[in-house]
Amino acid sequence: MIHIENKELFEKKLLQIKKGGANSFHVIADFDRTLTEPGEKGEKGSSSYDPINKGITSEEFKKKEKEMFDYYYPIEISNTISQKEKDKAMEEWWDKYFSLAIKCGLDKKQMDKIIFESQMLWRKDIKEFFKILEESNIPLLIFSAGVGNMIDGQLRKNNFLTNNVHIVSNFFEFDKEGKGASHTKPCIHTFNKNESHIKSQDYKNEVLKRKNVILLGDSVGDLTMADGMEHDTVIKIGFLNHKDEKKEEIYNKSFDVVIKNEGMENINKLLKKILY
Ligand SMILES: [Mg+2]
Numbered sequence: 001m002i003h004i005e006n007k008e009l010f011e012k013k014l015l016q017i018k019k020g021g022a023n024s025f026h027v028i029a030d031f032d033r034t035l036t037e038p039g040e041k042g043e044k045g046s047s048s049y050d051p052i053n054k055g056i057t058s059e060e061f062k063k064k065e066k067e068m069f070d071y072y073y074p075i076e077i078s079n080t081i082s083q084k085e086k087d088k089a090m091e092e093w094w095d096k097y098f099s100l101a102i103k104c105g106l107d108k109k110q111m112d113k114i115i116f117e118s119q120m121l122w123r124k125d126i127k128e129f130f131k132i133l134e135e136s137n138i139p140l141l142i143f144s145a146g147v148g149n150m151i152d153g154q155l156r157k158n159n160f161l162t163n164n165v166h167i168v169s170n171f172f173e174f175d176k177e178g179k180g181a182s183h184t185k186p187c188i189h190t191f192n193k194n195e196s197h198i199k200s201q202d203y204k205n206e207v208l209k210r211k212n213v214i215l216l217g218d219s220v221g222d223l224t225m226a227d228g229m230e231h232d233t234v235i236k237i238g239f240l241n242h243k244d245e246k247k248e249e250i251y252n253k254s255f256d257v258v259i260k261n262e263g264m265e266n267i268n269k270l271l272k273k274i275l276y
Contacts (some may be wrong), residue, residue, distance in 0.1 A: 002266055003258040010256050016233045017212040018274050022136050024232075025274065026207050028195070028225045029216040031144035031151050031169070035129075037121040038218070038241035048146030048154075051118035052101065052111075061104035068096060076190055087191050094145070094187035098170060101180065108178035115153030122158070124263025132268060134162045136275045139206055141195070143225045144169040145188045166203045190221045196228030214274075216267065223254055237267065 004010050017025060029035055032047040053065060072093040075081055081089075133140050144151055148169030155161035170188055175181040188197060198204050211232040215225055218239040226234045238255030239262075240248055251258045259266060 001260045001262065003252055004256065005252045010235070013233050013235050013256065014273070017235065020212045020232070022138060022275055024210050025212045026139040026141065026210040027133060027214050027216070028141045028143055030218060030222045030225065031142050032146050033218045033241055034216050034222070034239055035123055035126060037123055048144065048150040051114050051150065052147055055110065055114035056101060056104055056106055058104040061100060064100055065097070068093060083191065090189035090191055091187060094170065094189045098172065098183035102172065106172065106180045108174040111149055111172060115150060120154045125265050125268055128268050129264045130160045130162070132271045132275065134164055137164055138275070139203070139210065140165045141207070142167045143193050145190050145193060146170070147172070148184070166200065168197050190219070193221055194224045194228035195226060214270070220250065220254060
């Protein structure tokens with residue numbers, strides 16, 4: 001099901017993007033539960049962290065990872081804690097998580113094994129989504145507070161990592177011997193996802209020319225993904241993954257388009273309308 005709160009505004013934006021043409025257009029997408037399936041309600045679902053959390057067998061990791069989750073997750077979803085405090089807590093959480101995984105022995109070999117053995121559940125009709133963007137040479141920025149190595153690996157496994165695809169996320173970095181050494185900084189967490197994190201100058205130059213954007217996300221933190229760069233027209237599309245009336249009201253007001261219980265079908269249709 002699809003909900004468009006302000007149809008007039010949506011049509012206006014769509015027309016502007018279509019007029020701008022393929023050369024003025026790029027797509028920004030969240031990864032976990034946007035390009036992948038959301039999983040059951042109440043579960044954390046199939047996120048890029050899950051295979052890693054399962055794959056690291058150290059007892060210390062399991063214990064501390066759970067402790068961190070129990071401490072920081074309530075802060076992440078709290079309605080009473082200030083945004084400033086939340087930002088600080090998220091930075092701590094992400095930093096501690098990546099450091100803990102390395103401390104507990106995550107190395108390149110194990111990471112490759114985890115990627116090889118895991119299979120993310122993609123949202124239905126995802127293949128066509130990647131195909132449309134590749135064929136029209138539209139840059140796709142995958143913006144994730146998840147684990148970049150996992151996203152990169154999963155895209156490669158499915159031949160989705162074509163030249164037009166760029167990942168901004170958190171990467172484990174390994175030394176020459178393949179030992180875990182560090183992680184990319186600053187951490188991309190739930191509340192600081194925006195285009196100012198793009199490090200590749202080539203990619204930055206590419207999207208600087210492309211001022212019209214379609215943004216895909218599944219949480220309100222994804223709404224800012226196009227911030228940090230100047231844009232003309234942005235259509236924000238939100239996947240509402242689970243039935244939640246309060247959330248639905250917020251999504252209807254914050255996203256131009258809200259998609260419920262669907263694959264990529266309507267996104268693909270929209271892309272074709274713009275590009276073909
Ligand atoms: Mg997500």
